[in-house]
Amino acid sequence: MQHRKLCFIGAGNMAGAIISGLVDSGYPANLISVCAPSGKNRDPLASKYGVKSSDDNLACAQEAEVVVLAVKPQLMADVCKSLQKEVDFSGKLVLSIAAGINIARFHSLLGEDVNIVRIMPNTPSLVGKGMSGLYAPKAVGPQDREYSSDLMGAVGKVCWVDTEEGINHIIATAGSAPAYFFLFMEAMQAEAERLGFSAEMARMLVEQAASGATALVAASPDTPLSQLRENVTSKGGTTFEALKVFNQQKLPEIVSEAMQAAITRAQEMEKQF
Numbered sequence: 001m002q003h004r005k006l007c008f009i010g011a012g013n014m015a016g017a018i019i020s021g022l023v024d025s026g027y028p029a030n031l032i033s034v035c036a037p038s039g040k041n042r043d044p045l046a047s048k049y050g051v052k053s054s055d056d057n058l059a060c061a062q063e064a065e066v067v068v069l070a071v072k073p074q075l076m077a078d079v080c081k082s083l084q085k086e087v088d089f090s091g092k093l094v095l096s097i098a099a100g101i102n103i104a105r106f107h108s109l110l111g112e113d114v115n116i117v118r119i120m121p122n123t124p125s126l127v128g129k130g131m132s133g134l135y136a137p138k139a140v141g142p143q144d145r146e147y148s149s150d151l152m153g154a155v156g157k158v159c160w161v162d163t164e165e166g167i168n169h170i171i172a173t174a175g176s177a178p179a180y181f182f183l184f185m186e187a188m189q190a191e192a193e194r195l196g197f198s199a200e201m202a203r204m205l206v207e208q209a210a211s212g213a214t215a216l217v218a219a220s221p222d223t224p225l226s227q228l229r230e231n232v233t234s235k236g237g238t239t240f241e242a243l244k245v246f247n248q249q250k251l252p253e254i255v256s257e258a259m260q261a262a263i264t265r266a267q268e269m270e271k272q273f
């Protein structure tokens, strides 16, 4: 992949996950800088991964070939307005990982000509198991598309969506999704502890069952998920009774409603920020 000079504006959970995955995958740390007002999050990234750390968004963005906008959506307008005043974006690629800020809004904040790709990553990027959805307007050229794909490909899998609306669907399906699985695993761990397992043992049981299940999914690309479920579900057995409860409580409908709620919130944020 091309190794361009890369600057992260924001040093939080998601920027940290991407930086860590990138450096681990061989992206030169001396080409990466990370900016945030306080050193609390960025300094540990600098000492752990050897990237540059700064409180000066403008200088870092000016120096960089690629600027990753990685602040919370509610701060994005202020951050972009101050960048727009001082930084010449011509020839640069801007990547936004923010939920709920669309390209039209970025054009109004950074200028109509800004060369911008939207990326919706997730935190498993930290361990090279990320899933990122990307969207770019037609004006973005093939080299910038390839760079964006390769960058996120260094920390996991990537897919492109043809319409910007697709980014909100990626949020619901992958960006927010690690939290759904964590909630499910938390609930299982809590019940395992009530059954008398120590916290450590309960976590191990849940973690290994979950990672074993996802490994089976990955190892069986031609097997429908429903078949993998049925393989566990003996007739008249224990799994059947457990799944009956999930279905009686309408788990598929709950999942659908939760994913739709994520999309609705992303749409609201597009109006709010």
Ligand SMILES: NC(=O)C1=CN([C@@H]2O[C@H](COP(=O)(O)OP(=O)(O)OC[C@H]3O[C@@H](n4cnc5c(N)ncnc54)[C@H](O)[C@@H]3O)[C@@H](O)[C@H]2O)C=CC1
Pocket: 009, 010, 011, 012, 013, 014, 015, 035, 036, 037, 038, 041, 057, 070, 071, 072, 073, 075, 079, 097, 098, 099, 120, 121, 122, 123, 175, 176
């Ligand atoms: N956390 C996640 O799982 C995902 C987050 N995202 C998006 O990533 C973005 C960042 O989210 P998180 O990393 O979770 O947030 P976070 O709160 O962990 O990090 C935000 C960072 O921005 C920094 N910051 C605050 N004001 C700043 C300023 N004026 N200039 C530069 N940096 C500033 C903060 O110090 C902090 O390091 C959000 O827009 C979110 O929608 C996207 C996908 C997944």
Ligand SMILES: O=C(O)[C@@H]1CCC=N1
Pocket: 099, 171, 175, 176
């Ligand atoms: O909760 C959020 O808004 C962000 C976007 C996807 C995951 N975290």
